[in-house]
Amino acid sequence: MVSQTTASATPPAAPAPAVTDAAPAPALLPVYEPGELAALAARHGLTVSGARPTLGAYIRQLWGRRHFITAFATAKLTAQYSQAKLGQIWQIMTPLLNATVYYFIFGVLMNTKRNVEDFVPFLVTGVFIWTFTSSSITAGTRAISGNLGLVRALHFPRASLPIALALQQLQQLLFSLGALVLILIGFGQFPRPSWLLAVPALFLQAVFNTGVSMVVARLAARTPDIAQLTPFVLRTWMYASGVMWSIDALLKGDRVPHFVKVALECNPAAVFIDLMRFALIDSFSGSQLPPHVWAVAAGWALVCGVGGFVYFWKAEEQYGRG
Amino acid sequence: MAENMNGTDERVPTVVVDDVHITYKVNGARTGRGSATSALSRIASRRQAPGVREVHAVKGVSFAAYKGEAIGLIGSNGSGKSTLLKAIAGLLPPSKGRVHTQGQPSLLGVNAALMSDLTGERNVILGGLAMGMTREEIRERYEQIVNFSGINEKGDFITLPMRTYSSGMGARLRFSIAAAKSHDVLLIDEALSTGDAKFQRRSKERIIELRKEAGTVFLVSHSNKSITETCDRAIWLEAGTLRMDGPAKDVVAAYEKFTTAKK
Numbered sequence: 294m295v296s297q298t299t300a301s302a303t304p305p306a307a308p309a310p311a312v313t314d315a316a317p318a319p320a321l322l323p324v325y326e327p328g329e330l331a332a333l334a335a336r337h338g339l340t341v342s343g344a345r346p347t348l349g350a351y352i353r354q355l356w357g358r359r360h361f362i363t364a365f366a367t368a369k370l371t372a373q374y375s376q377a378k379l380g381q382i383w384q385i386m387t388p389l390l391n392a393t394v395y396y397f398i399f400g401v402l403m404n405t406k407r408n409v410e411d412f413v414p415f416l417v418t419g420v421f422i423w424t425f426t427s428s429s430i431t432a433g434t435r436a437i438s439g440n441l442g443l444v445r446a447l448h449f450p451r452a453s454l455p456i457a458l459a460l461q462q463l464q465q466l467l468f469s470l471g472a473l474v475l476i477l478i479g480f481g482q483f484p485r486p487s488w489l490l491a492v493p494a495l496f497l498q499a500v501f502n503t504g505v506s507m508v509v510a511r512l513a514a515r516t517p518d519i520a521q522l523t524p525f526v527l528r529t530w531m532y533a534s535g536v537m538w539s540i541d542a543l544l545k546g547d548r549v550p551h552f553v554k555v556a557l558e559c560n561p562a563a564v565f566i567d568l569m570r571f572a573l574i575d576s577f578s579g580s581q582l583p584p585h586v587w588a589v590a591a592g593w594a595l596v597c598g599v600g601g602f603v604y605f606w607k608a609e610e611q612y613g614r615g
Numbered sequence: 616m617a618e619n620m621n622g623t624d625e626r627v628p629t630v631v632v633d634d635v636h637i638t639y640k641v642n643g644a645r646t647g648r649g650s651a652t653s654a655l656s657r658i659a660s661r662r663q664a665p666g667v668r669e670v671h672a673v674k675g676v677s678f679a680a681y682k683g684e685a686i687g688l689i690g691s692n693g694s695g696k697s698t699l700l701k702a703i704a705g706l707l708p709p710s711k712g713r714v715h716t717q718g719q720p721s722l723l724g725v726n727a728a729l730m731s732d733l734t735g736e737r738n739v740i741l742g743g744l745a746m747g748m749t750r751e752e753i754r755e756r757y758e759q760i761v762n763f764s765g766i767n768e769k770g771d772f773i774t775l776p777m778r779t780y781s782s783g784m785g786a787r788l789r790f791s792i793a794a795a796k797s798h799d800v801l802l803i804d805e806a807l808s809t810g811d812a813k814f815q816r817r818s819k820e821r822i823i824e825l826r827k828e829a830g831t832v833f834l835v836s837h838s839n840k841s842i843t844e845t846c847d848r849a850i851w852l853e854a855g856t857l858r859m860d861g862p863a864k865d866v867v868a869a870y871e872k873f874t875t876a877k878k
Contacts, residue, residue, distance in 0.1 A: 321861040321869070325677050333679060334631040334715035342714040343705030361744040365728075368741050372732035375776065442727035445706050447745055448719060610708050 345610040346450075348603070354450045362453050366460040388469035391424070392417040392476065399537040408542040410576040417476050418573055419536040422566045425466045426502050427527045432458040433506025434523050437514035437612050444613035451612045452605050455510040459503040466495070473573070482575055490572035498565040500594040504601030511605050514612055534562040541567075541581040558583035561593040626681040629800050629831040630703055630720065635712035637673040637698050672698040674855040675712070680800075685832040687842035687863055689870050690852035696835045699852065700802045703833065717830070718799035721746070726789050731778040735766060735788055738777055742792040756795050763821070764791035765814065787814050794821050797828040804835045819845070839867050 346354060355362075374383040400412055409415050436455040437444060444451060470491075474484075513519040535543075540557050543549065549557075557563060564586055570577040583589070673695040680686055688696045701707040702714055704722045728745035729738045739760055743753035764787045766772045766780075777785055803822065822845060826832045836842055842849055842863055849866035851859040859866045 321859045321865060322857070323678070323860055330631050330633040330677055330679060331713070331715075333628055334633070337628055337717070339628065339631055339715035339717050342703065342716045342720065343708045358744075358747070360750055361741075361747075364741050364744050368730055368733055368737065371737075372730045375732040440727075443745070445701060446722055446727040448705065448721060449745065449747065613706055 343610055345606070348606060351450055351452070351606050351609065355452055355456075358449050358453050361449065362457045362460065365453070365457040366464060369458070369461045370464050384465065384468040385472050388421055388424070389472045389476075392420055392472075395420050395537060409539050411480060411482065411574055414477050414480050414482055414574050415539070415570060415577065416537055417473055418570050419566050421466065421469045421473055422498070422569045423531055423534060423536045423562060424469070425462055425498065426505075426562050426565065427531065428465070429459045429462040429502035429506045430509055430527065431523060432462060433509040434513040434520040436506065436510040438517050438520065441613060451609055452507060452602065455507045455605065456503055459499065459506050462502065463495075463499050477573060482573065485575075487572055491569060494565060494568040494572060494590065497590045497594040500598040501561055501565070501590075504594075504597030504599070507601040507605035508597075511608050514608070530560075530562060533557070534560055534566060536566065539581070559589055561590070561597075564590050564593065627717075628679045628715075629682050629717045630680040630833075631715040632676055632678050632680075632699075632703065633713045633715065635673055635676050635699070635702055635709040635714060636671070637695070637702055637707060638710045639670040639672055639698075641668050641670060672855055673702065673709075673852075676852070676855075676857045677712075678850060678857065678860055680831050680833070682830045684848055685826050685834065685846040687846035687849040687867075688833060688835045688852065689837075689839070689842060689849055689867065690858070691874070694852045695855040696852055697804055700804055700833060700835055703800075704802055716800060720800035720802055721796075721798045723793045723801060723803045726793075729777065729789065729792075732776055734776055735761075735773040735780070738788070739773075739792055742789075743795065746793070746796050748796055760791045760795050763794075763817070764788045783811060783814075790818055794818070794825060797825065799829060800831045800833075801825055801829040802833045802835075839871060843867050 345351075370384075371381070374380055377383055379386070395416055396413060400416060433455050436458050437451065440454055443454075477483075509519060509523065535557075540563055544554055544557065564583070567577075567582055568586060568590060571579060571582055676695075676699060688699065690696050698707060700722065702709050703716065704720050705714070705716070706722065728742050730741070733741065739757060740750075740753055743756075743760075744750070748756075761767055761773055764784075766784060766788055772780065772784065777788070780788070819841070822832070822834075826845070832846075834842065834846055846863045848861065849859075849863040849870075850857065851866050851870050859869055
């Protein structure tokens with residue numbers, strides 16, 4: 294029997310606010326037999342605290358927290374510019390300024406536009422779509438390590454954090470797309486039915502981004518150094534993804550070895566960027582797209598989305614550990 | 616409960632802590648100078664030893680807590696009280712041993728979810744959602760939370776960003792949000808020391824209320840008075856080991872003797 298010192302007949306519902314004098318205190322350090330406590334817990338059907346839920350239960354918990362996820366994403370987005378005088382105008386100013394900088398460097402100074410028709414829409418679409426992926430991944434590296442206080446204080450499926458941050462980037466992208474529409478119209482690209490293809494393309498990209506950001510979230514939770522390394526990986530990736538130049542134009546010659554061609558064409562970032570250009574820009578025709586492009590995009594989204602989620606879940610009980 | 620009805624006098628445990636050890640791994644805690652060159656030379660000379668140090672915060676603590684109990688955790692700074700609380704909440708996994716619980720114990724700590732750049736109003740919603748309340752529940756209790764915090768007593772402060780609040784006002788709003796939800800097992804870490812005298816009295820009342828709603832309450836505090844006033848049992852931790860476990864009055868008395876003797 295458990296050697297407890299307080300009176301064992303305490304009524305469970307209404308605990309007394311102060312100690313009663315009734316209980317004598319023979320031993321103030323109860324000693325338990327090995328296995329005694331585990332047996333006590335088992336007898337009353339107690340569960341082990343902090344154990345990882347099954348995948349199904351985890352998905353249900355996550356669904357239960359969907360309002361928290363959206364509220365957290367929106368709150369982060371709003372908080373971002375709340376100290377600036379212009380406030381939320383920066384949501385649309387930042388992408389516009391970004392596009393201007395890239396235009397001057399790559400369009401005017403380096404004159405990359407020789408090979409590309411409608412260079413400004415081409416460039417701006419590339420920059421915005423790339424930024425969506427790169428900033429989702431960057432946010433992923435900080436998803437757990439940047440919210441340790443939250444992870445250590447409250448209970449919720451931890452995947453809420455990388456998902457909320459990816460959602461925040463999606464909301465940010467929608468603002469950028471607002472700016473993009475203005476730029477497109479300014480350069481004579483008017484809305485047409487093919488613009489609707491942007492919706493499935495963005496959906497697949499968002500799933501892909503969330504999956505990758507969950508992978509880096511787990512890696513960076515264990516090894517914070519990942520966050521220092523990511524910018525370099527991302528920059529290299531950006532230059533290989535045809536953000537400011539046309540992969541298609543490069544591949545036209547025979548100078549490129551076959552495996553480089555395949556690698557460039559299957560690069561998920563390049564695939565998503567080109568799909569978006571195909572949807573939005575008139576002169577960007579289907580012949581410029583790599584073969585089986587939608588299948589490749591869906592494949593990346595499926596593999597990274599599901600794989601990243603399962604990979605993140607596998608370490609669920611370890612997040613927040615010192 | 617069933618056991619009690621049947622006449623056997625075994626009480627219902629809500630939290631069973633079975634020989635729990637908790638170790639932290641701290642990166643970059645290596646002693647010595649922190650300059651880049653010394654770091655490089657360390658990497659060059661001792662390649663196998665990474666800059667990781669382990670902190671053994673809780674060393675083999677065992678106890679069982681029962682329905683209806685209010686348990687105070689006492690001990691000097693750094694004795695492992697808050698760490699143990701986090702392990703009970705399932706937020707810090709023990710490196711050895713197990714914590715068994717009935718239902719989901721929750722820490723009364725919502726601070727981390729709030730954002731100082733948002734208005735108090737939005738923080739009430741965000742904090743509530745972070746604690747797992749539904750939007751309807753928050754809508755129902757919104758008035759109650761704001762009134763309890765007393766934020767609006769001196770004008771319409773709830774629509775201002777939280778960074779404009781005084782530290783006392785912020786603490787009051789945080790406590791009000793955290794205390795809005797009822798729990799099976801409630802863990803409170805030093806919550807009673809915030810706000811002015813009037814708010815302290817109000818929060819003490821709210822904790823007693825929460826105790827009635829919850830099965831078991833754990834309270835970490837450095838105020839011996841609030842432990843004896845609100846708890847019937849106390850657990851004394853010192854340097855990560857359990858020093859004493861028994862009626863709050865006796866344990867606190869022994870602890871007081873210990874602290875005054877040390878001076």
